[in-house]
Amino acid sequence: MNKIKQEIITKIISGLGATAFALSFIRFSGIKSILSLVILSMLAGTLGNLLFHWLTVFLLNQLQKANQRINTHGVYAFGSFPLESSLAPAAGGKGLSLAKLFQSGYPIPDGCILLPEAFIQDDLREEAWQAVREQLTRLRKGKTIPFAIRSSAAVEDSQKASFAGEFESVLDIRSDQEIREAIQTVLKSRHSQRVKSYSLAQGLQNDEYSIAVVIQKMIQPDFAGVLFTVNPLTGNLSQMTGNYTSGLGEKLVSGEISASEFSIDRPQGSYHGPEEIAPIIKNLHRYAHAIENAAGCPQDIEWASKGKEVAILQARPITTLNNFDPIRGVWNDSHKGNFLWSATNLMEASPEVLTPFTASLHSYLDGHGGPSLSVKNYSLNGIIGGRFYANISVQVSAFARFFKGDAHRAYREISGWWGEIPEDLEIPLIPLTSSEWSQNVLPGLLRSSRMFAAYRKKEKRFLAGNAARCKELNNKIKNTTTKEGLLNLWNQEVFPLYRDSLIHVVAAASDQQVKLERDLLQYADPDVVNALLSNLSGLSGQFESMGPAIGLGMILNGKMTQEAYMEAYGHRGVNEGEAAWPRPAEDPKWLDSQLEEWEKNPVNLDVLRQQQKNAFDKAWQRFSSQNPRQASPFQKRIFQAAKAAYQREAVRSEATRCMTVLRTFALRAGSLLGIADEIFYLTIDEVLELLSGRENSNVMALIPIRKETFQQYCALPPYPALICGRFDPFTWGSDPNRRTDVYDAQTQRVAEIGNPDHSDTLHGFAGALGIVEGTVRKLNSFEESSQFQTGEILVTTMTNIGWTPLFPRAAAIVTDLGAPLSHAAIVARELGIPAVVGCKDATMRLETGDRVRVDGGKGCVQILTKKE
Incomplete structure (x- = not known):
């Protein structure tokens, strides 16, 4: 019995119950008042409806369970197959799908499933054959009708592989003898060479050759x-x-x-x-x-x-x-559909190619209560060729209805996080009916809003206790001696800590600063507005992202011990979002080398910060005198933005500390499994499976292939900041005319932003106020930072907290990636260093030795002379 029939029966009996209760009440109540009689009889009817509805559902469920307990010898009708039982995987992809669809009321030709337990070698057990004959009698209903006999392997018709045409199918057969022979034909096909070859190509295992068989009524269609x-x-x-x-x-x-x-x-x-x-x-x-x-x-x-x-x-x-290659351990979510992807800001935490272990955490989070927004099972989080991207189409699709379906209008509301996009670039939307949006998307947004509000209430406790909790948990992991014990730690403490830390990050996220800047520009010049937003740390307290640089000076001035510095910042660095990346706290020589570099180019950060405070005071005096009526509300908003920025930076630092726990867990798992740091070439699901005791030698054998693939991806330059449609990193990387701004698969071209290449001006976002002329020093990675000299203009793909010690030496900062809320913009503003972020292709158009003029207020970089 399918769900539609169950619902019809339930509605009929519930209605009869309501009628019976209402009529009985009218007949026996003795109430004379018509109004009271009507109201109370309606209440009685409602009670009858609820009671009979519950009773009917209970009885139907009991009937279904009773049917499932009957020994069917592995033969089940579509309508009675126990979908939620342990038998479900044995039905295979096709059988399980047909049973689900049939029981959900879709027009599926009826049939039955023969589970692997019904067979002995390549034939049916005798008792199973008798059960099949009973099903054939039920399906025929006294008529001679044709049947189709098809395979249903464990991974057939799955997201991994279709196996289309690999196993045999036998159609349009009628007699019992023909049907039995057809079943044998389908069973034997699992031994064929084409099935083995296809399985090997898909990275599947031999034990997945076990198949179920589906018998289904055939129709003679038009x-x-x-x-x-x-x-x-x-x-x-x-x-x-x-x-x-x-x-x-x-x-x-x-x-x-x-x-x-x-x-x-x-x-x-x-x-x-x-x-x-x-x-x-x-x-x-x-x-x-x-x-x-x-x-x-x-x-x-x-x-x-x-x-x-x-x-x-x-x-x-x-x-x-399919977005995942199980052999090479690589995700490419651009293959899931036509979407707009952005790497702006995300690559700050993970500027390098992610290992399979770290990349897999994003999909694992989506399936285990992580903070990612999703629309129709498409997640905001994505991985493209080992790099972290955000699915802008998901976010815009969720909010476009608030803006009458205008995708670009919806995007402008979130552009503070992701930066501007070309007006002519399509933002593909996920098709949603009105009911889908109101019944699924909107409730999801409201649930997320409530969850984030709850986490904001717990933020102070998180910040106060997280360091101690991470230290305690790291020690627990290191002292765990069994795989079972480590698996329990993951489920009970490690993953909840990691998940909650990321929810805290999203809950603390705020674009108040961007909206405030937009509103301030209605009353003041850009220079004044920039100055008003360049002293937020002076109003709220030192930002955590500035700590690594300020702390070095404090150590040399005797105001901070090296131990205190490492406790505060030893978990931060250039690739802190990658679990495989060793933390500074793990290297006893790291701090000494940082102090040595700092001493070579000493900078008085107190002077820089005082200059910013003076600029703020002057700008505020000018603003308040010109806009007396707006002074009070804007003053309040500036302090609110400062507090929000301070909280955001503090939460991010503590969430990053939780990555040290994840790294400790992975290394301990590698030790217990005997593969050391090669553990990072396995996915988190594979690691957990191995810890559970299910040894998988095939996965272990894939590690060399994955290491080679990882190195191939690492050899590619950073991908475009914006990707629209399907993207192949290697095809893009081999194109001598590639650009790093926007890749548009639909037009088979790389789109340009701003002025064409022959222009002598690059455009980006105004990061920090100031105009500077100087010599370019292009750094392709932080490992080249020793080449950077005081007074040069730093040009690089992106920066994060690991680059902070270089900032005070820079005359100006120019990056390919970035938005108003990116790390480079925030820190540069607080230190008063002119910056232009999100230039898209600065590293392709500028070379070390070029002379440029950086206007941080206008967000442009003018090329004065090119190095000969």
Whole structure:
């Protein structure tokens, strides 16, 4: 019995119960007042409805459980297969999908599933065959009808692999003897060389050759075809695409004949294609849309039609949209669909290619209560070729309805985090119906808002106790001697600490500063506004991101011990978002080398900060005298922005400290598993599986391949800040004309931002006020920082807290990546160093020795002379 029938039965019996209670109350209550009688009889009816509804649901569930307890010898009808039981994986991809769809009320031709336990070698057990014959009798209902016999392997029709055509299928058979022979044919096909070759290519294991078999009623359709809920070639989510033929669709699926094509726009359902199937399109679109939502990923759907009726024959994930290569251990989420991705700001914490261990944490977080926003199972967090990206399409799709569907208007509200984008660059949206947005997206936004509010209330306690908690947990991990004990620590303490720390980071995020700047510009010149926002740490307290630089001077002045410095900042650095990256606190020589470099180029940071305070005081005096009515509210907002910035930086520092716990966990797991720091070439799921005792030699054998792949990705330059559509890092990297600003797959070109290459001016975001002329020093990585001389203009891809000690030496700072809230902009403003961030291609157009003029207030860099 499927869910629709259960709901119909429940509604009927609930209605009868309501009527019976209401009539009984009227008959026996003795109440004379009509008004009271009406109100109370309605209440009685409601009580009857609730009681009979609960009773019916209870009895139907008990009936279903009773049916499931009957020994079926491994043979189950679609309608009675226990979806939530331990048997579910044994049904295989196709069998489980058909059972789910049938029980959910979709028009699936009825059938049954034969689990692996029904077989002995390549034939049915005798008792299982008898159970199959009972199912055939039920399906025939006294008529002679055709059947289809298909395989259903454990990973067949899964997100990993489709196995389309790899196993045998036998169609249009009728007699019992033919059916038994067909079952044997399907079973034997699992031994074929093509199945083994396909499995090896997909990185699958031999124990996954075990298959179930599906027996299903065949229909004789007018038309049959395939519908993809997302374009499998381009990843376009806004259009379903399909093809069909007259009669049976088997030759179409196998590629033996050509077909007619059609498409359906999403979400409205507009049809483009031949008129002969137009009558079925409305239902086909409705079924496909619902099946995709229920499955949680784009679907490849086989269908057939008779008259105006549509039957769904099969539904499976579209494997060409697979984002993970299990052999090389690489994610490329740009393959999941057509989206706009941004690396701005994100690469501050992870400027290098992520190891498989660290990259896998993002998807693990999504599945275990992490803070990421998602729309229709598409996450804001993404990985492209080992680098962290944000799915802007997800964020804009969630908020576009607040702006009448205007994607660029919605983006402008969040541009403080991600920076500006070209007006002509498309922001692909995830197609959402009004009900999907109101029933799924909006409640999700409200839940997140409540969660973040709750975490903000716990922020003070988190900041006060996190350092001690991390220290205690690191010691626990190091003293754990068993895999089981380490696994328990992960589940009970390590992962909750890591997850909560990231939720704290998102909860503390604030773009108050960007909105404040936007409003201030309505009343004052950019120079005044920049000065008003360049002393936030002076108003709220020293930002954590400035600590590593200020602390070095304090040590040399005897105001801070080396031990205190390492306790405060030993967990911070240039690649602090990567678990495999050794922390400064692990290197006993690290601090001495930093102090040595500082002594070579001493800078009085107190003087720089005092200069910023003086500039702020002067700017505030000017602003308040020119805008007396606005002075009080803006003064309050400036202090609020300062406090928010201080809190954001403090929370981020403590969340980064939690990464040391994650690193300690990984290294301990590597020790217990006998692979040391090669543990970072496994995913977190693989590590947890190995700790649970399920040894997987195949995964261990993949480590050399993953190490080689990791090095190949590391050899590529940083990818474009903005990526729209599918992106192949190696194809892009081999293009001599590549740019690092925007890659637009749809137009097969790299888009340009700002002025073309022949211009002598680069444009970005105003990072920090000031105009400086000087000589460029381009650093491709922090490892080259010893080349940097005091008074040079620092040009690099991006900066983070690990670069902070270089800032006081710089005459100005210019970066490819960045936005108004990026690290370079924040620290440069507080130290009064002119900066232009988010120039997109500064490192490609500027070379060491070039002379430039940096205008931090206007956000531009003028090339004066090129080095000969």
